[in-house]
Amino acid sequence: MQALVEGVRAASGWARFRGLAAALVPQRLADHLEDERARWFLWLPVMTGLGIAAYFALPAEPGLAVALAVPFAAVGLVASTRRTSLMRAAALGLLAAALGFAVAKGRTEATRAPVLDREMRRADVTGVVELIEPRPGRGERLTIRAASIAGLEAGETPTHIRVRVMTKREGLKPGDWVHLRATLRPPSPPSLPGGYDFARWAWFQGLGATGYAIHPPDIILAPASGTSLAPPARRSIELLRQGIAERIRAALPGEAGAIAVSLITGERGGITEETNDAYRDSGLIHILSISGLHMVIMAGSVYAAVRLGLALFPAIALRFPTKKWAAAAALCGAGGYLLISAPSIATLRAFLMIAIMFLAVMVDRQALAMRNVAIAALVILVVFPESLLDPGFQMSFAAVVSLIAAYETARARADEQDRGGWLRALAFFLGGIVLSTVVASLSVAPIGAYHFHRSQQYALIANLIAVPICNLIVMPAALATLLLMPLGLETWPLALMGLGIDAMTATARWVASLPGAVIHIAEIPDASFALMIAGGLWLTLWQTRWRALGLAAIAAGVMVAANGSERPDILAGRAGTLVAVRGSDARLAAAGPRSGTFELERWLEHDGDGRKPREALRTRGFRCDDAGCIAEVKGLTVAKTRHASAIAEDCAKAHIVITELPAPRDCTAPLLVLDRRALARDGTHAIYIAGDAPNGAARISRIIRIETVAARRGNRPWTERRERTKSWTRD
Secondary structure (H helix, E strand, O other), X not given: OHHHHHXXXXXXXXXXXXXXXXXXXXXXXXHXXXXXXXXXXXXXXXXXXXXXXXXXXXXXXXXXXXXXXHHHHHHHHHHOOOOOOHHHHHHHHHHHHHHHHHHHHXXXXXXXXXXXXXXXXXXXXXEEEEEEEEOOOOOEEEEEEEEXXXXXXXXXXXXXXXXXXXXXXXXXOOOOEEEEEEEEEOOOOOOOOOOOOHHHHHHHHOEEEEEEEOOOOEEEOOOOOOHHHOOHHHHHHHHHHHHHHHHHHHHOOHHHHHHHHHHHHOOOOOOOHHHHHHHHHHOOHHHHOOOHHHHHHHHHHHHHHHHHHHHOOHHHHOOOOHHHHHHHHHHHHHHHHHHHOOOOHHHHHHHHHHHHHHHHHHOOOOOXXXXXXXXXXXXXXXXXXXXXHOHHHHHHHHHHHHHHHHHHHHHHHHOOOOOOOHHHHHHHHHHHHHHHHHHHHHHHHHHHHHHHOEXXXXXXXXXXXXXXXXXXXXXXXXXXXXXXXXXXXXXXXXXXXXXXXXXXXXHHHHHHOOOOOEEEOOOOOHHHHHXXXXXXXXXXXXXXXXXXXXXXXXXXXXXXXXXXXXXXXEEEOOOOOOEEEEOOOOOEEEEOOOOOOHHXXXXXXXXXXXXOHHXXXXXXXXXXXXXXXXXXXXXXXXXEEOOHHHHHHHHHHOOEEEEOOOOOOOOOOOOEEEOHHHHHHHOOEXXXXXXXXXXXXXXXXXXXXXXXXXXXXXXXXXXXXXXXXXXXXXX
């Protein structure tokens, strides 16, 4: 009898295996795809995104002819396949990817503008102020459309520059012509290989230089030939935003006022870093930036108010489509909110999704549908293909897609059951809030870990407290503020809004202060991230049972992430002044200036190290004097040379020499020499070393590989590199 039971179990296991194997056979795959035909459209933006990702992953910029030829080749492939075949579906997917590749290339060329290629000190700048952003403490940040920069020809002058002004210029408004003297630099490259590329973001914003002003700007008269630089519509909108922000700060001063300005106009510059950190560590940072949540609340409040108002008049409510009228009013309200909220990719994305939802209501279609989300994603990817790389884009669509998939599943089960009395309905409502928070948190967790290298452990608690406050108090009060501001009555709703903001901030600080609130995560391999995203898409976009295969992909991604990626043993900053080595405790010890620690902060972040930069600088990994520093890494001596008097000795005794000086030609004994020129040219170097060498073999090269920022970025329009100079290495 026991043998019979074991035989049955073995047979059932073999049956499950055959079923899984059969799912991989093309004909069975074709059957599955046919069952999911209604969901094919949802994969259109996914395949378009794959094409965009392929474009940005290239090590060299493709020619325009190549980018245009790829879609034509895909069209030919589609035309050569049978309409109902599996190959036709695959060909259509390749066509979508090819179009994504082409639109990414087209967007790069459309945004092409001059970028500063060197640092300029005390440069005279003349231009038009487009954006004024207050900074915490003092001063402000100006975005200027540059008309001229002394020392640059017209074809070399960046279209836009962004400068920090430490002293606020009273009376300065968007649209004013200004003259200032500033130190300007090219947009910053990544702080380490594979890090965030600000220069790539700046390219698509038309931002060609950043820096700081030596003195406050002087307001000047507009030259006769330059009035077209200040578009009247944009100037009017910026003046309106500035006026709204000033009225809010006057009625609600302090931190609460700064957050109110952020939620209404999108200007976050007045929020202190301490408050930003509290919201970030508690998992509430999404509340501070205008996103789909805020747009939904604002537009939804307009929709509810208009529909309830019209319901008070039976003659209208019974004869006319008030639901559609309310949707149209909500759409107009969302459009107005978009105009005053400093339109960015995030706000445009949120508005587009809201617009599609209300347009669906106006044409008697289901408002909350996966197809609408797919349309919104497709439009954004076609118009702004670079947004695919934006964490905000990834997190918002991951959350929305996961919530709708969960809603579809819950709705199908709810239709089969009777909800019963009011207690069960209340439990269903509260359970929905908890489930929504859990689903959204789980869906964005891999993205947050990949981009920001941290995980907020108590985000669920914080969101369960703060999101209802935001939904029921803060954002409705913000809408009332905008409606009553023309009448001068904004003080009352702002007082209520301030109470809600204070409650959210208190929640953020309390949750962020809990032990273990944040876990720091080392860099996650790209393959792990790709597996988790692919698994999540497979799980949420399909509806039949084979969607469960997505869980296998997610699990594989988690396992790859758990194994981690190889971490560098030495990091040398692009100026040569900052060097970090990995000690016996597997943590980085740094030597460098104690001011301007942004670069070191990024290194620690990628390393999953929660220490502050000053702690890493105090770690006993280096022995330093006035001429330089010495460290030992896996049996190799690393010299960080600061003074010319030490260069000869370091070249003779050290295995690796890193110097902020030009290295002499006769410094050939070390295994590797990195001087100021090589580091400035190729950016931060990440050096990987093999394990300790046997006795007497220290001089044998055990450098496994060297990664540089320049090599990782490739040769792209936003990675213009200076003329190469020679560096010395020895195998």
